[in-house]
Amino acid sequence: MFAVFKPARKVALAAIAAVSSFALIACDPIGGGGGPTINTSKPVPVALLVPRGSGQPGDEVLAQSLENAARMAMADLQGIQIDLKVYSTAGNAQTAAAAATQAVDDGARIILGPLYAEAANAAGVAAAKRNVNVLAFSNNTAIAGGNVFILGATYGNTARRLSSYAARQGNGNILVVSGDDASGQAGRAAIQSAAVTTGATIVGSVSYELSQQGVINSIGTIRDSAASNGATSVFLTATTAGALPLLTQLLPEAGLDPATTQYMGLTRWDIPAQTLAMPGVQGGWFALPDPAKTQQFNSRYAATYGGAPHQIGGLAYDGIAAIGALVGAGKSDALTGAALTQSAGFQGVNGIFRLRPDGTNDRGLAVATIQDKKVVVIDPAPSSFSGAGS
Numbered sequence: 001m002f003a004v005f006k007p008a009r010k011v012a013l014a015a016i017a018a019v020s021s022f023a024l025i026a027c028d029p030i031g032g033g034g035g036p037t038i039n040t041s042k043p044v045p046v047a048l049l050v051p052r053g054s055g056q057p058g059d060e061v062l063a064q065s066l067e068n069a070a071r072m073a074m075a076d077l078q079g080i081q082i083d084l085k086v087y088s089t090a091g092n093a094q095t096a097a098a099a100a101t102q103a104v105d106d107g108a109r110i111i112l113g114p115l116y117a118e119a120a121n122a123a124g125v126a127a128a129k130r131n132v133n134v135l136a137f138s139n140n141t142a143i144a145g146g147n148v149f150i151l152g153a154t155y156g157n158t159a160r161r162l163s164s165y166a167a168r169q170g171n172g173n174i175l176v177v178s179g180d181d182a183s184g185q186a187g188r189a190a191i192q193s194a195a196v197t198t199g200a201t202i203v204g205s206v207s208y209e210l211s212q213q214g215v216i217n218s219i220g221t222i223r224d225s226a227a228s229n230g231a232t233s234v235f236l237t238a239t240t241a242g243a244l245p246l247l248t249q250l251l252p253e254a255g256l257d258p259a260t261t262q263y264m265g266l267t268r269w270d271i272p273a274q275t276l277a278m279p280g281v282q283g284g285w286f287a288l289p290d291p292a293k294t295q296q297f298n299s300r301y302a303a304t305y306g307g308a309p310h311q312i313g314g315l316a317y318d319g320i321a322a323i324g325a326l327v328g329a330g331k332s333d334a335l336t337g338a339a340l341t342q343s344a345g346f347q348g349v350n351g352i353f354r355l356r357p358d359g360t361n362d363r364g365l366a367v368a369t370i371q372d373k374k375v376v377v378i379d380p381a382p383s384s385f386s387g388a389g390s
Helices: 003-015 057-076 093-105 117-128 155-168 182-198 212-228 244-253 273-277 291-305 314-327
Strands: 044-050 082-088 110-112 133-136 148-150 173-179 201-208 233-236 262-265 285-289 346-348 351-355 361-363 365-371 374-379
Touching: 044 057, 044 093, 044 314, 057 082, 057 291, 057 314, 082 093, 082 314, 093 110, 093 117, 110 314, 117 133, 117 148, 133 314, 155 182, 155 233, 155 262, 155 285, 155 361, 155 365, 173 182, 173 212, 182 201, 201 212, 212 244, 233 244, 244 262, 285 291, 291 314, 314 346
Parallel strands: 044 082, 044 110, 110 133, 133 148, 173 201, 173 233, 233 262, 262 285
Antiparallel strands: 285 365, 346 351, 351 361, 365 374
């Protein structure tokens, strides 16, 4: 599709392995306040569902990284005991549903995982029959709700962070530029929704066919739309493995000057690292987890296990950390939906996060730019959800 981007594609696709179909419909099993009671004086049974057994080497690596991170989090808990049992899902929905059922039969009071959206949805349906909540590693908001809470970074979270920052910097008149695929449409919807609550204004929207020629054909339309609608920023949903390199090269050449119109992106512009060398991304804005905390976790993980964690391995740590914090309060309702969605949130390996009643999440993100081929944080991640930029 984008032949000129082949060197970046393999790495970038691995980084977004958790993204699945946006056509799923969230189950609506138990209410947001539901969930089992627990005895906090005894080890709390927790099930970890990982994509082991799929036959895909990448899934085996990811499964081990998730389990390692979970056990690392358990070791960090002070005086709180977790009885962790690990179940394989083979990366598919039917096995995930069976694993969730078995986990609850084995006494699990909460399920951590699985990863892929279809599997997480199926596990949620199975667990709902027994009033058990699921903290899935997915970032697909289509499956969130009822007893399913997603831990993965979402488009909505990033869109809120960047549009809020743009509005505060005087760049709040946003032109949305998105692909015509499901991911691009979901990204556009997230940006439009974010503008409602952040003080930004969507002044226009341009969609392009997800092909090299489709991007080329859209350049003039994007430039003219930005000019005629008074856009002060262009919000791109494109990925580094897809249209981003071409868009950030051709738009400035066509006259959409980054010096007067701010470029910003819904996806990470620092992955893979070679993206940082592209002229078109210099000065662009994107959001990322607290770099200092991320580096701290990566270093600790490497010291413990002898290698780097998978990019989303830290989600398992976050899940155990949240469970441990709630159990540590000594309340029997610690794992109900009402407790899980406490507004103060939790401290995770990449910074603060909280679960929302609709099953999605908020994560404290930093805003970064690229200067001289290096990532520079221009607005730090918040340390609490009472601060600006959360």
